[in-house]
Amino acid sequence: MSHAINQAASMISGTSQIVAFTGAGISTDSGIPDLAGIDHILSDDRQFHGGVFGMLNSQFASQDPREFYRLYRKTFFHPEAVPNPAHRFLAELEQRGQLSGIATMNIDWLHQMAGSKTVFEYWGDMRQNHCIGCHRTYDWNLAKDQLVPHCPICGSPVIPDFVLKNLATDHRAVHAGQALIAQASLLIIVGTNRSAGSFPSRIPKIIINEALTNQFQNHQLIIGGQASQIFNLLGQQLHINQRL
Structure with a gap:
């Protein structure tokens, strides 16, 4: 691990x-389950007999909002969650002028x-x-305050x-994210099983994923482990403040 951290810090x-x-x-270290964890939660639920895509269906949510919100609170909705060292590292890297931005598949607002x-x-x-x-549009405060949020109007x-x-x-966020990635001199890919081949091959990459093992090949450094632990070590190495 220490050799991989040194390599990443150097990059x-x-x-x-x-x-x-x-x-x-x-x-995940902020207490929000990944898709595998959500699938496990739903499969253990005795009242719901569907997968994550069945739950995140507009027709299901609209027709049975009480059941939708019961499941939503067990899986995706964690407004009490706070950023972990990985989120804070990236924010500080941007503040230093090194990080151009983040493209994310997450909906948790932690970045x-x-x-x-x-x-994006x-x-x-x-x-x-x-x-x-x-x-009418509403922020998440209604869902924080009401078990099943209803429009006050x-x-x-x-x-x-x-x-x-x-x-x-x-589509606008995806297009902007792709344009951002195309201009990158280094790409840090964290916590996703998306293939590195789906990104421009010319860009050096640091890939951090708990399911992978450490290796370096073709300008691509792979570090296996928990993102928060790895970024905590990187922060120490690069003297990056990870406190909110």
């Missing part, structure tokens, strides 16, 4: 135009809570919600946008 040190691409694995400014959310985030009756259920869109990606 990051003095480099500008770094871009991060993050998935669910960066947030912004850590202080990151340039974040491919699926939006859980703060964006709409009334299914009058279509028309009384209809309020559902997260990413569910109402049936997990369709935000």
Whole structure:
């Protein structure tokens, strides 16, 4: 591990135009389960007999909002979660002028809570919600305050946008994220099983994933382990403050 950390620190040190691409694995140490964890939660639920995509279906959420929110609170909705060292490292790297921005598949808003400014959310985030009756927009405070949030104007259920869109990606965010990645001099890929081959091959990469083993080949450093632990070590090596 120490050799891989030294290699990663060397790749990051003095480099500008770094871009991060993050998935669910960066947030597990903040108490938010990844898709495998969510699948396990749902399969153990005696009242629900469907998978994650059945739960995140606009028709299901609209027709049975009470059941949807019961499951949503067990899986995705964790407003009490706080950024971990991985989120804070990336935010500080941006503040130093080394990180150009983040493209993320996460909806948890933790990058912004850590202080990151340039974040492109491919699926939006859980703060964006709409009334299914009058279509007014609401932030996540209704869901924090009400077991099943209802519109105070028309009384209809309020559902997260990413569910109402049936997990369709935000094309503008994806386009902006891809443009950002295309200009990167170094790409840090964290907590996702997305293949490195789906990113430009010419860009050196640091890939951090708990399911992988350490190796370096073709300008690609792979570090296996928990993201928060790895970024904590990198922060110590590069003297990066990871406190909020």
